[in-house]
Amino acid sequence: MKTVLYTSPYVPAEWIEAHGLEPCRVVPSGGACAPAVLNGQGVCPFVRTFCSHVLSAQGACGIVMTTTCDQMRRAFDVVAQMAWVPALLMNIPRTWQTVSSRRLYMGELERLSDFLIHTGGTRPTGDCLAEVMRACEEGSRWRNRWAEAHPTAYPVIPVALVGGPMRTQDLALFDLIREYGGFVALDATEGGEAGGHRPFDRRRLEDEPFMELADAYFDGIADVARRPNDGFYDWLGLHLKERDIRGVIVHRYPWCDLWHAEVERIRQCTGMAVLDLDAGGDDAPDDGRRRTRIGAFMEILH
Amino acid sequence: MTEAPRQLTLEQWDLRYLQLEQAGLAHPSYVGPLSRHLAEGDLRLTKLRYDDSPAALRLWNFLLTEEDRLHEARRRGKRIVGTMKDLGTIPVMAYSLGDLVAFYPDGAWWTPCVMENSTGLLDIADSMGIDESFCPVRAMLGAFVTCEHFPIPDLLTCSVGATCDDFSAIAQRLEGLGHRILWWEVPHRRHPEEGEDAVRLPGGFLAPKGLVAFVESELRRVGRALEDLAGRSLDEARLRAGIARTNRIRQCLADLRDLAYTVDPCPMPALEMLIAEMLAIHFCSDQDECLAVLEDLLAEVRERVIAGIGVSGPGAVRVFWVNPVADLRVMNLLEQCGARVCGTDYLFAHALDLIPEDRPAMEALAMQALADPMVGPAFDRASRIRQDIARFRSEAVVVCRIPGASHCAWEGRIIQEVLHQDMDIPIVEIEVPPVSDSVAATLRTRLEALVETVRQRRPR
Numbered sequence: 095m096k097t098v099l100y101t102s103p104y105v106p107a108e109w110i111e112a113h114g115l116e117p118c119r120v121v122p123s124g125g126a127c128a129p130a131v132l133n134g135q136g137v138c139p140f141v142r143t144f145c146s147h148v149l150s151a152q153g154a155c156g157i158v159m160t161t162t163c164d165q166m167r168r169a170f171d172v173v174a175q176m177a178w179v180p181a182l183l184m185n186i187p188r189t190w191q192t193v194s195s196r197r198l199y200m201g202e203l204e205r206l207s208d209f210l211i212h213t214g215g216t217r218p219t220g221d222c223l224a225e226v227m228r229a230c231e232e233g234s235r236w237r238n239r240w241a242e243a244h245p246t247a248y249p250v251i252p253v254a255l256v257g258g259p260m261r262t263q264d265l266a267l268f269d270l271i272r273e274y275g276g277f278v279a280l281d282a283t284e285g286g287e288a289g290g291h292r293p294f295d296r297r298r299l300e301d302e303p304f305m306e307l308a309d310a311y312f313d314g315i316a317d318v319a320r321r322p323n324d325g326f327y328d329w330l331g332l333h334l335k336e337r338d339i340r341g342v343i344v345h346r347y348p349w350c351d352l353w354h355a356e357v358e359r360i361r362q363c364t365g366m367a368v369l370d371l372d373a374g375g376d377d378a379p380d381d382g383r384r385r386t387r388i389g390a391f392m393e394i395l396h
Numbered sequence: 397m398t399e400a401p402r403q404l405t406l407e408q409w410d411l412r413y414l415q416l417e418q419a420g421l422a423h424p425s426y427v428g429p430l431s432r433h434l435a436e437g438d439l440r441l442t443k444l445r446y447d448d449s450p451a452a453l454r455l456w457n458f459l460l461t462e463e464d465r466l467h468e469a470r471r472r473g474k475r476i477v478g479t480m481k482d483l484g485t486i487p488v489m490a491y492s493l494g495d496l497v498a499f500y501p502d503g504a505w506w507t508p509c510v511m512e513n514s515t516g517l518l519d520i521a522d523s524m525g526i527d528e529s530f531c532p533v534r535a536m537l538g539a540f541v542t543c544e545h546f547p548i549p550d551l552l553t554c555s556v557g558a559t560c561d562d563f564s565a566i567a568q569r570l571e572g573l574g575h576r577i578l579w580w581e582v583p584h585r586r587h588p589e590e591g592e593d594a595v596r597l598p599g600g601f602l603a604p605k606g607l608v609a610f611v612e613s614e615l616r617r618v619g620r621a622l623e624d625l626a627g628r629s630l631d632e633a634r635l636r637a638g639i640a641r642t643n644r645i646r647q648c649l650a651d652l653r654d655l656a657y658t659v660d661p662c663p664m665p666a667l668e669m670l671i672a673e674m675l676a677i678h679f680c681s682d683q684d685e686c687l688a689v690l691e692d693l694l695a696e697v698r699e700r701v702i703a704g705i706g707v708s709g710p711g712a713v714r715v716f717w718v719n720p721v722a723d724l725r726v727m728n729l730l731e732q733c734g735a736r737v738c739g740t741d742y743l744f745a746h747a748l749d750l751i752p753e754d755r756p757a758m759e760a761l762a763m764q765a766l767a768d769p770m771v772g773p774a775f776d777r778a779s780r781i782r783q784d785i786a787r788f789r790s791e792a793v794v795v796c797r798i799p800g801a802s803h804c805a806w807e808g809r810i811i812q813e814v815l816h817q818d819m820d821i822p823i824v825e826i827e828v829p830p831v832s833d834s835v836a837a838t839l840r841t842r843l844e845a846l847v848e849t850v851r852q853r854r855p856r
Contacts (some may be wrong), residue, residue: 111851135806164561168806171773185631188564189581194613198583201606208589321556321564321579322571351530351802355565357570358525 096155096214099148101259103167103289103315104186106307107202108230113215115155121285122147123262125131131172138165138269138349139373143167143261147178152206157181162319163258163352172266182209188321190312200308224303227294251395252279252338256330256360257345261285264373267345270385274392279337282346288300288316319352319357327363334364341367341395343388348372367394400705401726403445404646406431412448421450424685426461429769433460439512440831445728447668447707448610451696452691454589458680458689459671462499463546469497470547475625477679478549479579481563482534484747485765486553487678492638493626500678501552502563504545505533508830509723517542524569530831531801532583532722533560540570551625552577554619558584558771577782580614582765583607585772597767598749600783601776612762619758627675634758641683643750648690649676655697657738657788661706663697666737670720673740676747677789707731713850714738718781718811719798723832726839730794733843734851739788741780741781743812745769774807780813785821791850794843797827 096233103168107117122143129149141163148157156179161167166263170183184202187195202329218226223276232355243278253271255278260267268278269286282288292314346353367390371384398660399549401466404412413429429451429530433441438460470476474515476831477498479486488496517538521527528532539545553566556579571577585603588594593605619630652672656664672693679686700706708731716739746767752760769777772795785793795811797804808825816823825845826839 096490131809133583134805136802138805161558163566164559164802165583165805168774168803171775171806171810173773183582183584183586185586187556187581189579192613192617193580194610198581199612205589224781293416310818319564321554321568323568349529349802349805351561351565354529355569357525361570362572 097153098156098158098210098213099151099154101144101163102158102159102184102186103284103317104162104199104311105184105206106137106203106291106311108209108223108227108307109206110215111209111230112218112226113210114218115210115213118146118154119285120144120151121260121265122263125152127174127319129176132169132266136349138163140259140350141165141169142299144259148173151239157381158184158185158209160184162186162317163350165384171226180209180213181386182206184319188319190325192321196308199312203304203308206292217320221301223307224296225300227299227303227307231294234313251276251392252336252339253277253341253343253395254282254330254337255310255343255345256282256288257284258347258350259289261373264345266381267343267371267384267388270388271343271392273309274389276341276388276392277396280333280339282316282333287333288329290327291315309368316388318356323356327359330360331363334366339366341369341391343371345371345373348374359388367391397424399662399684401567401700401707403707404448406434406442409446409448409453413453416453420481420740423450424462424688427454427457430456436460437511437514438513440510440724443725444667445665446475447665447692449696451692452540452664452668454692455668456551458676458682458685462681464505466497466499466547469636472536475550476547477622477625478546478794480554481482481559482553482555482677483744483768484546485555485615485679486762487621487623488638488751489615489635490760491631491641491679491683492634493622493628493630495628495843496622496626497538497548497681497682500679501536501539501546501549502533503674503678504536505531505722506540506724506830507539507545507723508532508535508667512831515542515544515713517545521566523845525708526566526569529800530566531560531798534566535830540573540575544555548575551621553621554579555582555765556580561570562800562802564831577655578618580618582611582768582771583616585766585768585776587773593611595763597746597763598752598766599746599780601767601772603763603766604652608715608759608762611765612758615758615761615765617826632757635761638752639751639753639757641687645679645683645687645690646676646748646750648687649673649693650750651695652690653748654699654742655694655701659701659706660712661704661710661735662708662712663700663706664693665707665727666717666726666730669737669740670727673742673744674720674746677744691849693762698706708736712736713847714789714790716740716781716785716793716845717742717796718793719743719796719804720830721796721800721828723764723828724794726826726828726832726837729836730839730843733840734847735792735843738790739752739784741769741777741784743770745780745784756851774810775814777807778811781811781814782819783817785815791821791853792846793821793823794846795823795825797825799827822846822853
């Protein structure tokens with residue numbers, strides 16, 4: 095099956111799969127050998143690694159990027175120019191209060207459909223989409239993937255991990271937190287629960303699957319880039335309470351303004367101890383520094 | 397014979413001001429000796445060099461008295477609108493309503509420069525976790541906290557979507573401090589798909605018709621808030637009249653740019669031209685006076701052109717300048733290195749284009765908002781720069797990085813790539829902090845190298 099690469103939570107995997115293509119949500123790795131244009135001063139390491147990854151990926155039939163962060167939006171110019179396969183930039187509205195913003199998102203899903211057909215997919219029927227949505231929902235217990243991976247040794251210190259998307263090399267963070275007596279009881283990163291759509295409404299899914307798909311994604315993602323982003327804080331507050339979280343670790347990349355600016359506000363809004371964890375520049379995070387900071391943070395939470 | 401213009405220090409301007417006063421210079425009430433602004437903390441003024449014309453004096457005073465004007469407007473019962481991340485759209489609507497005064501809170505990004513970091517605005521931003529990895533526009537956050545640099549607006553609007561993350565994140569923090577913001581969306585301007593209805597925007601870019609309609613609906617939403625504030629309707633006739641007034645300003649500025657960026661010797665210095673261009677975004681809180689200030693400047697330039705005199709010697713290296721400088725002094729530095737500005741893209745090229753008057757007014761404004769070079773692909777912006785370079789016969793390009801700005805990480809290389817495709821033109825990239833004294837030697841060296849390169853390439 096042909097593969098479509100993407101990373102944004104606003105790209106519905108079900109929509110790609112319903113077109114007969116394989117969705118591949120990239121957790122990128124590498125980055126050190128990125129083309130020169132990606133190595134400019136001020137480039138976000140995640141964006142660099144993502145671009146480097148998709149530009150060198152074998153066997154993909156298309157790349158889908160979104161406008162959810164300015165660096166990713168601008169990186170599209172480079173990817174579209176250098177990639178061997180077609181690339182699409184989806185316009186994701188930052189505002190969410192108006193009908194026209196929702197329509198804009200739906201229009202972008204239609205545009206994604208045209209793109210998928212262009213890359214070898216077929217336009218799905220409503221029944222086909224509904225079937226894929228049902229099947230995906232069944233398999234979506236991955237959401238709290240780390241909780242499932244560590245079901246027995248429940249936490250001494252439950253913490254929340256908050257932030258944008260993660261690279262492969264950043265995933266070691268979960269084990270590092272465990273090593274120091276903590277446990278990620280809430281994965282509120284973009285690739286975790288915060289980036290998940292709301293559960294599909296089973297009845298509506300039968301009647302109007304496309305509308306349900308669009309609404310579930312548009313309404314369901316707890317997105318710090320929304321304006322205003324109160325919805326993210328409502329979601330976070332609810333989950334912190336529900337899971338008895340004791341501390342928050344914000345994982346962010348250098349030059350990621352969206353998350354950097356929120357660290358102080360997360361501290362104020364949650365009233366909890368917050369660790370501002372800079373992911374470091376490139377593909378080898380400064381493990382010693384990171385280890386020391388997490389160790390100290392866990393000690394404080396004890 | 398008319399005397400050749402000179403660039404003056406602040407002290408020299410004070411002497412000249414006295415002479416002009418004695419000679420009976422007529423001027424608006426806000427015009428006075430520039431050095432009086434030192435008492436307000438505008439310390440950078442002592443380091444700048446100024447054009448010696450009364451028109452330039454008026455321009456500088458108009459700029460430096462904006463805060464007074466805003467306070468005066470509030471005293472007179474006018475409602476104040478802060479139009480954030482908005483390069484020339486919402487102010488047109490606000491001024492169409494008569495009793496509103498719009499200003500540009502982002503303009504605080506020059507405060508650390510003008511006041512040489514003496515206000516602590518950046519320190520305040522630092523203390524809120526908005527450190528130097530963000531663009532200097534973070535000074536705006538400090539200005540809202542101290543309430544010292546402009547009155548807190550009655551309505552705050554902010555465009556979002558295809559904007560830089562720095563500003564979006566800072567504005568969100570501002571809202572977190574309790575300043576309610578009306579967010580309006582400007583989506584990324586993509587190229588129309590094959591067969592999709594498209595619209596040619598002012599400035600030449602193409603956009604899908606659907607995107608124009610979307611932005612129009614967003615502007616109508618903002619328009620309703622402005623109507624509520626003003627207590628009157630923003631009808632088609634009012635908006636058309638407002639657009640016509642705006643276009644008079646833009647036409648005046650276009651004429652000014654045509655002369656200042658093409659005629660040799662250069663009839664107006666780069667620094668005054670930068671200020672003049674900035675006025676086009678929001679009219680410095682007084683639309684009518686803004687036009688008068690620019691007309692005065694244009695008249696001065698015309699006189700100089702007719703007299704064949706200018707501020708630099710003939711043959712100065714013709715430089716196209718990309719992005720505004722965080723430190724105004726660097727515009728002086730360019731000229732001290734033997735160059736002059738011939739063409740600019742200060743991030744708001746669309747705010748210099750005339751707004752179409754042959755369309756429904758709100759649609760025309762939506763078209764101009766989408767024509768913003770920063771909301772589309774960097775390749776589009778680069779292609780517009782390429783056209784302007786040809787138009788102004790620029791010989792070199794300076795891409796001026798804004799420290800911490802998310803777009804600067806990407807666009808410099810793309811602009812270079814596009815220009816190198818079919819133009820043999822030297823390009824240098826520099827980064828200018830709000831007070832550049834510590835890197836002045838490096839900046840000078842890089843600019844001098846550019847100037848030397850151009851001179852060597854000229855036919856002998």
